[in-house]
Amino acid sequence: MDQPRTDEDQELVARTQSGDASAFDQLVIKYTPRLYGLVYNMTANHEDTNDLLQDIFSKAYKAIRGFRGKSTFYTWIHSIAVNMTLNFLKKRGRRFQLSLDDVDASIQNDKEFLEATATSSPVREADLSELQRRLNEAMMKLSDDHRAVVTMFHIQGMPHAEISKILRVSEGTVRSRLFYANRQLQNYLDEFRKNPVS
Amino acid sequence: MDEFNDNEIAKLLRLKRYEQPPPGYFENFLHEFHRRQRDELLRQPLWRICLDRAQDLMLRLNVRSLASYPAAAAAVLVCAAVISLKIYQQPETTQVALQSSPALSTSTHTEGEWTLASPVAGRIFRMQPLRRFDASTQTHRATTPRYVLDTVPVSYEPTFRF
Numbered sequence: 001m002d003q004p005r006t007d008e009d010q011e012l013v014a015r016t017q018s019g020d021a022s023a024f025d026q027l028v029i030k031y032t033p034r035l036y037g038l039v040y041n042m043t044a045n046h047e048d049t050n051d052l053l054q055d056i057f058s059k060a061y062k063a064i065r066g067f068r069g070k071s072t073f074y075t076w077i078h079s080i081a082v083n084m085t086l087n088f089l090k091k092r093g094r095r096f097q098l099s100l101d102d103v104d105a106s107i108q109n110d111k112e113f114l115e116a117t118a119t120s121s122p123v124r125e126a127d128l129s130e131l132q133r134r135l136n137e138a139m140m141k142l143s144d145d146h147r148a149v150v151t152m153f154h155i156q157g158m159p160h161a162e163i164s165k166i167l168r169v170s171e172g173t174v175r176s177r178l179f180y181a182n183r184q185l186q187n188y189l190d191e192f193r194k195n196p197v198s
Numbered sequence: 199m200d201e202f203n204d205n206e207i208a209k210l211l212r213l214k215r216y217e218q219p220p221p222g223y224f225e226n227f228l229h230e231f232h233r234r235q236r237d238e239l240l241r242q243p244l245w246r247i248c249l250d251r252a253q254d255l256m257l258r259l260n261v262r263s264l265a266s267y268p269a270a271a272a273a274v275l276v277c278a279a280v281i282s283l284k285i286y287q288q289p290e291t292t293q294v295a296l297q298s299s300p301a302l303s304t305s306t307h308t309e310g311e312w313t314l315a316s317p318v319a320g321r322i323f324r325m326q327p328l329r330r331f332d333a334s335t336q337t338h339r340a341t342t343p344r345y346v347l348d349t350v351p352v353s354y355e356p357t358f359r360f
Contacts, residue, residue, distance in 0.1 A: 025228060028227070028228055028231060029224075029228060032224055032227050032228075033224060036219060036223075036224075037214075037215055037217070040217070040219070041214060041217075046219060046220075049219075050219075050223075050230075053227070054230065054231060054234050057231055058231075058234065058235065058238070061235070062250075065254060131210070135210055135211070135214075150211065154207075154208050154211035154212055154214075155211055155212065155214045155215050156215070157212070157215070182204050182207060182208075185207050185211075186203070186204070186207055189207065
């Protein structure tokens with residue numbers, strides 16, 4: 001996913017800071033789909049994602065007067081989103097039951113998905129919907145911090161440097177979390193391949 | 199069968215970006231955002247609204263950056279202290295000078311009483327000794343100097359009367 005143009009964001013931020021609420025509306029429209037993907041893949045629940053997104057933009061609107069442009073708006077809004085989501089996940093704890101798979105029905109008709117599954121032998125051999133469900137389960141087995149890194153890197157397509165800025169950790173930490181998370185996901189999916197009915 | 203490698207996992211995860219919320223979600227999101235903002239504003243107590251406005255004002259004025267300069271704040275305090283000292287010192291000196299000349303002020307009063315033909319005249323008499331008093335305090339002359347030669351004062355001692 002490409003990063004949005006920062007000069008355009010700067011202008012919208014400046015207009016919002018001077019009291020133009022419609023400029024912030026444009027930022028909301030622009031960033032909602034991107035942040036939805038980020039929050040949804042971390043929470044795995046549509047209702048929670050919706051509530052969190054509303055809170056994220058509300059908080060951003062209140063705090064935007066204090067935004068001095070030391071980072072890009074893209075990094076700033078993503079930092080708010082990730083921090084608020086991680087706080088929410090800590091509060092939610094273990095009482096959560098996975099419900100990610102209910103929105104994934106349409107993905108199996110997606111062209112890129114079909115191409116990917118047609119060329120990859122272990123994926124082809126597995127039941128696609130089951131594989132998808134297992135992947136979601138594997139994601140939810142990761143710790144919140146690891147899931148955040150996996151979501152930003154693999155799903156959102158962000159570079160390591162950007163993730164390190166958002167999470168305020170070193171690039172080395174990002175890489176190590178990513179490596180560990182990949183190993184965990186790999187182990188979980190291999191286990192499924194060996195014992196598909198478990 | 200091959201094992202899942204990093205690329206395959208990455209490929210599978212990348213597909214998750216195509217997962218979308220229910221249709222119309224993004225279109226309604228902004229309306230929902232506005233509605234929640236209004237509701238939140240209505241639910242807030244008055245003090246909270248005032249506090250938010252004050253915070254906004256502080257941020258607009260960039261007070262935080264000013265507060266980060268303790269030297270500037272200290273300089274302002276020092277200036278204020280010096281100015282207040284100056285202000286408090288001035289009335290004290292005037293008061294001392296007035297208290298040190300009871301005889302003169304009494305004579306002024308009596309002079310005014312004797313010649314008080316009209317209020318205007320009285321006012322003139324009251325003003326004149328004050329001027330003379332100010333001049334005497336500046337030059338430390340208790341009485342009129344006694345001139346002997348070429349209008350040069352040779353002594354400030356009062357003349358003796360027998």
